Amino acid sequence: MxxxxxxxxxxxxxxxxxxxxxxxxxxxxxxxxxxxxxxATVHGRGSVKGAWAAETIRVHGELEIGGDCSAERLEMEGRxxxxxxxxxxxxxxxxxGPCRAKEIGxxxxxVKKHGVSLFKKLFFPAELTADVIEGDIIYLEHxxxxxxxxxRVTIGPGCQVERVEYREAFECDKESKVGTAEKG
Amino acid sequence: xxxxxxxxxxxxxxTGISYGQLxxxxxxxxxxxxxxxxxxxxTGQETFFPKExxxxxIERIKxxxxxxxxxxxxxxxxxxxxxxxxxKEEALKRHIVSEMVVxxxxxWKENKQVFSFADLLPLYVLDQLLRSGDxxxxxxxxxLNVFETHYPKLQGKSCELLIIRKMGVTVCLLMAGGSDMxxxxxxxxxxxxxxxxxxxxxxxxxxxx
Numbered sequence: 264m265x266x267x268x269x270x271x272x273x274x275x276x277x278x279x280x281x282x283x284x285x286x287x288x289x290x291x292x293x294x295x296x297x298x299x300x301x302x303a304t305v306h307g308r309g310s311v312k313g314a315w316a317a318e319t320i321r322v323h324g325e326l327e328i329g330g331d332c333s334a335e336r337l338e339m340e341g342r343x344x345x346x347x348x349x350x351x352x353x354x355x356x357x358x359x360g361p362c363r364a365k366e367i368g369x370x371x372x373x374v375k376k377h378g379v380s381l382f383k384k385l386f387f388p389a390e391l392t393a394d395v396i397e398g399d400i401i402y403l404e405h406x407x408x409x410x411x412x413x414x415r416v417t418i419g420p421g422c423q424v425e426r427v428e429y430r431e432a433f434e435c436d437k438e439s440k441v442g443t444a445e446k447g
Numbered sequence: 448x449x450x451x452x453x454x455x456x457x458x459x460x461x462t463g464i465s466y467g468q469l470x471x472x473x474x475x476x477x478x479x480x481x482x483x484x485x486x487x488x489x490t491g492q493e494t495f496f497p498k499e500x501x502x503x504x505i506e507r508i509k510x511x512x513x514x515x516x517x518x519x520x521x522x523x524x525x526x527x528x529x530x531x532x533x534x535k536e537e538a539l540k541r542h543i544v545s546e547m548v549v550x551x552x553x554x555w556k557e558n559k560q561v562f563s564f565a566d567l568l569p570l571y572v573l574d575q576l577l578r579s580g581d582x583x584x585x586x587x588x589x590x591l592n593v594f595e596t597h598y599p600k601l602q603g604k605s606c607e608l609l610i611i612r613k614m615g616v617t618v619c620l621l622m623a624g625g626s627d628m629x630x631x632x633x634x635x636x637x638x639x640x641x642x643x644x645x646x647x648x649x650x651x652x653x654x655x656x
Contacts, residue, residue: 316474333474350470366492370467395492397455399467410491412456413466426491428456447456 269300280313297330314347325360332364340377342387354398358389358405365394372398372413376405376421390421452484453498462505475517477508477524507647523650533562533653541652543567544574551584552591564649569594571649572608572640581637582610582617589619597621610637 264277269286280296286303297313305322314330321338331347342360349364354372356362362374376389391406401413405421415432418424422439428447435441453461459469472478484495504524511520535553538544544552544567552570553559562570569591576582576590590610601623609620613634621642622628630636 350474352467352471368466368470368473370465370470397466397470399465428490 320351342389356391358391360387360389362389362391363393364391367393367396368398370399372396372401372403374403374406375419450500451498452495453501455494455496458496458501458505462502462509464505464509471517472508476521477517478504479524511651523647533567535560535562538562538567538570543649543652544570545578548574548577555588564653565594565598567653568642568646568649569598571652572642572645575645576610576638576640586610586617586619589617593619593621606642608638608640608642610639611635612637 264279264281264283266281266283267285269281269283271288271290271292273290275288275290275292277292277294281294281298281300283300284302286298286300288303288305288307288309290306291308291310292305293310295312298311298315298317300317302319303309303315303317303321305320305326306324308325308327309322310327312329315328315332315334317334319336319338320332320334322341322343324341326339326341326343326345328344329346331350332345333348333350335351336353337349337351338355340357340359342358343356343362343364345364347364348366348368350368352370354367354369354374356374357377358374359377374391389405391403391408393406393408395410395412396403396406396408397412399414401411401415402417402419403411403422403424404419406418407423409425410428411418411424411426412428414430416427416429416434418427418433418435418439418441420436420438422436422441424440425442427433427435427441427444429444430446433444433446435444455469458464459466469478473480473483478501482496482501484497486493486495507524508520511523515523533541533543535549538549539546548570559566572594573582573587573590577584577587582590590608593608598621601621604623606621606623609622609628611618611620611630611634613631617637628639
């Protein structure tokens with residue numbers, strides 16, 4: 264599907280891929296293949312089977328991407344699952360539930376946890392899981408990762424990281440567990 | 448062919464670029480996906496690159512990034528031919544071909560005046576070969592022929608042009624994918640050229656004009 268502006272209020276289902284300038288979803292959208300757009304705002308749920316490439320992606324709610332997700336800017340409030348690489352210059356995540364990506368890479372990566380109810384805390388812990396996180400400036404909260412590499416790395420509360428490699432600065436919260444931290 | 452690899456960390460140290468830049472260039476497809484080689488090491492997942500190729504590419508990006516936008520750069524590095532049509536004069540002005548070559552070519556091709564990228568690439572390669580004196584114009588025709596008949600099949604693939612001469616007879620080959628090659632003793636390997644390098648140079652020349 265090719266369009267200039269896509270606006271979905273309610274429920275949308277696109278069987279193939281989508282190419283557009285501007286996309287706004289209030290409700291939910293399911294896309295069968297790849298998405299390419301300039302700017303996308305999703306309030307609700309966005310699900311893409313393939314890869315999603317955009318300039319800016321803003322999501323309040325839930326995001327599910329089968330392949331890679333690339334953008335200049337990703338602002339996320341809620342939870343996400345990304346099957347491949349999340350690649351964006353500026354990544355800002357406020358977690359309301361479980362978040363998962365295979366790899367995350369970019370310039371600035373900020374992951375914070377938002378306060379949630381006790382019920383949600385027990386059943387859907389707001390926690391990010393990733394194999395590798397790489398960026399110039401990294402701030403992480405409540406993240407489980409195998410490797411974190413960066414220039415300036417700050418590990419906030421509630422993290423479990425097997426290995427940190429940093430160049431300039433490294434800080435770690437007392438409550439977090441870091442296996443090895445190496446300057447190099 | 449075993450190629451030397453470099454880890455991402457070493458690469459960043461050596462070239463002085465940041466993670467942000469590397470990921471941005473990957474996103475803009477300035478660095479092809481297949482150069483990112485994932486391997487498990489004792490320190491966890493690491494990414495490696497073919498050393499020679501990535502270093503050359505990053506050097507080029509650094510040279511050009513102030514003059515061209517990232518999207519323009521992506522066009523230059525993409526292996527798919529750019530959609531261009533140049534007239535004889537434009538091709539000359541951009542120093543893609545010398546006057547003699549273009550004159551003979553257009554005579555040979557019934558006075559052709561407008562050239563597509565597919566016409567220009569073999570001409571550009573041939574021009575370089577003739578300039579170096581390794582090849583004569585008559586032999587050069589076989590270079591043009593091999594490109595004309597076989598190059599469309601190699602679209603988007605990396606390939607090499609080989610020119611072999613034995614007892615005064617010249618043979619011209621296009622070989623997809625790099626592999627080692629051994630030539631018998633009496634035969635002479637006149638030239639072995641990496642076509643994507645010429646594609647990059649040519650695109651750059653076209654965009655400069």
